[in-house]
Amino acid sequence: MAKKLSVVPNFYMSEAYFDYARLIEHSDKDRVWVEGNGWCVFPPLPYPIDFDENIWCDMGGLCPPDWYQKKELDWEYIFDPWDFNDMTGGKWNTFRKNVRKWPRGNPNHAYLSELLDNLSAEHLMGEWLEERMESAQDADIMIKMALDHHPNVRHMYLYRGRELVGINVFDWNYRYINYRLCIVKPGERFLDEYLRFLFYTNSDILLSGMLVNDGGTLGREGLERFKDKMNPKIKRKRYSWIKKEL
Amino acid sequence: MGGKSRKSGGVSKGLIQRLKSGNYKSLKKDETKDTTTDDMPGLDLFGDGEEAECGS
Numbered sequence: 001m002a003k004k005l006s007v008v009p010n011f012y013m014s015e016a017y018f019d020y021a022r023l024i025e026h027s028d029k030d031r032v033w034v035e036g037n038g039w040c041v042f043p044p045l046p047y048p049i050d051f052d053e054n055i056w057c058d059m060g061g062l063c064p065p066d067w068y069q070k071k072e073l074d075w076e077y078i079f080d081p082w083d084f085n086d087m088t089g090g091k092w093n094t095f096r097k098n099v100r101k102w103p104r105g106n107p108n109h110a111y112l113s114e115l116l117d118n119l120s121a122e123h124l125m126g127e128w129l130e131e132r133m134e135s136a137q138d139a140d141i142m143i144k145m146a147l148d149h150h151p152n153v154r155h156m157y158l159y160r161g162r163e164l165v166g167i168n169v170f171d172w173n174y175r176y177i178n179y180r181l182c183i184v185k186p187g188e189r190f191l192d193e194y195l196r197f198l199f200y201t202n203s204d205i206l207l208s209g210m211l212v213n214d215g216g217t218l219g220r221e222g223l224e225r226f227k228d229k230m231n232p233k234i235k236r237k238r239y240s241w242i243k244k245e246l
Numbered sequence: 247m248g249g250k251s252r253k254s255g256g257v258s259k260g261l262i263q264r265l266k267s268g269n270y271k272s273l274k275k276d277e278t279k280d281t282t283t284d285d286m287p288g289l290d291l292f293g294d295g296e297e298a299e300c301g302s
Contacts, residue, residue: 011249037252056252074250119268126265129257137251139261145247147270180247215248 001032001045003174008060010238011076011215012041014178016152016171020144043241055241070239074216077227078176078234081212084200095229099197101190109160111198120164121147121157128183137218145169145180153180156202158195166195170205176213177205196230 002009018025023036033044039056047062055064057073064070087096103109115121125146129136136142145153146169158166165188169181179199184191199205200212211233217224228235264270 039252041252057250122265122268122270126262126267126270129265130262132257133259133262134256136257137255138247138249138253139255139257142247143261143265143270180249216250218248218250 002059005045007045007062009173009175010042010057010059011178011213012057013059014152014171014173016145016150017141017178019150020141020148021138052243054243058239058241060236064239064241067244068241069244071242073238073240074218075224075227076216076234076236076238077214077230077232078236079179079200079212079214079230080233081200081205081208083231083233084197085206091231095193095231098190098193102188102194106160109158109165111202112157112159113155115155115157116159116162116164118147121167124164124167124183124185127186131186135218135220142181145171146183156199158198166191168195168199170199170212172210175210177208177210179212179214192226 002013012021017023018034021036023034023041025032025034027033031044031046034041036056040053041056043055043058043062043064044051052067055068058064058070087099125143129139129142144150146155146167150171153169153171156168157164158168165185167181167183168179169183170177170179172178182192182195182199184195205212214227214230214232216238217227261270
């Protein structure tokens with residue numbers, strides 16, 4: 001329906017996210033809407049003028065009626081993979097320099113589409129989440145995205161020798177590739193930059209011709225500065241629509 | 247995940263320990279392989295026989 005109406009999808013609009021977050025799609029003769037965790041997750045489509053339930057995350061091209069107030073939910077970053085293939089000009093100085101550091105110290109690495117053993121992925125996921133014990137959001141969905149197999153989710157693995165040190169996870173909707181997870185072994189300086197670089201410059205990502213939705217910042221200023229240095233094509237706010245108190 | 251949650255955040259120590267010790271119930275690829283892959287528009291991404299890409 002979003003595609004049909006030319007609505008720009010947000011980070012949460014993909015089959016894999018719907019499945020893992022157990023979102024339930026409803027429809028009647030006039031509209032389609034999605035529910036999860038007690039929320040109407042997106043504005044119903046086509047957007048009905050009489051709808052007044054709280055809405056968790058809006059989409060591009062829709063404005064709320066008067067009876068809602070917009071509450072900031074998160075940023076949403078859109079990147080062009082070809083920018084990472086070029087990385088020319090002063091605005092790329094910092095990222096370009098940082099991307100080279102991890103591979104220089106770890107020449108024996110390989111970026112593979114196959115996982116050599118399941119336990120190493122579980123262990124790495126555990127180490128990575130341990131660093132985010134208080135702040136992790138949707139840990140259950142993240143674990144499923146990283147470790148389970150879904151027809152619309154792809155994984156790429158970074159090995160140093162036979163040691164798994166990074167996992168990239170992505171899925172897609174009709175408009176964007178969604179970069180879901182960049183999981184790195186804790187304590188490896190500049191590995192995060194390098195793994196992201198590998199993701200964006202993978203030939204399949206480049207040749208898809210699609211832009212990448214890299215999600216938001218979860219209110220973390222450090223993550224916002226980090227993503228800003230990667231020169232987003234689009235940086236936009238996503239809002240919840242909350243009913244005004246009368 | 248780079249995305250916000252509709253629930254409260256955080257993750258339990260127990261779950262982390264299960265993951266780190268390899269006791270999390272992970273699915274085995276061969277048991278769950280789904281042949282109904284919904285390809286990305288215009289591209290058969292990582293189709294069968296795809297070469298692994300070297301990062302170095």
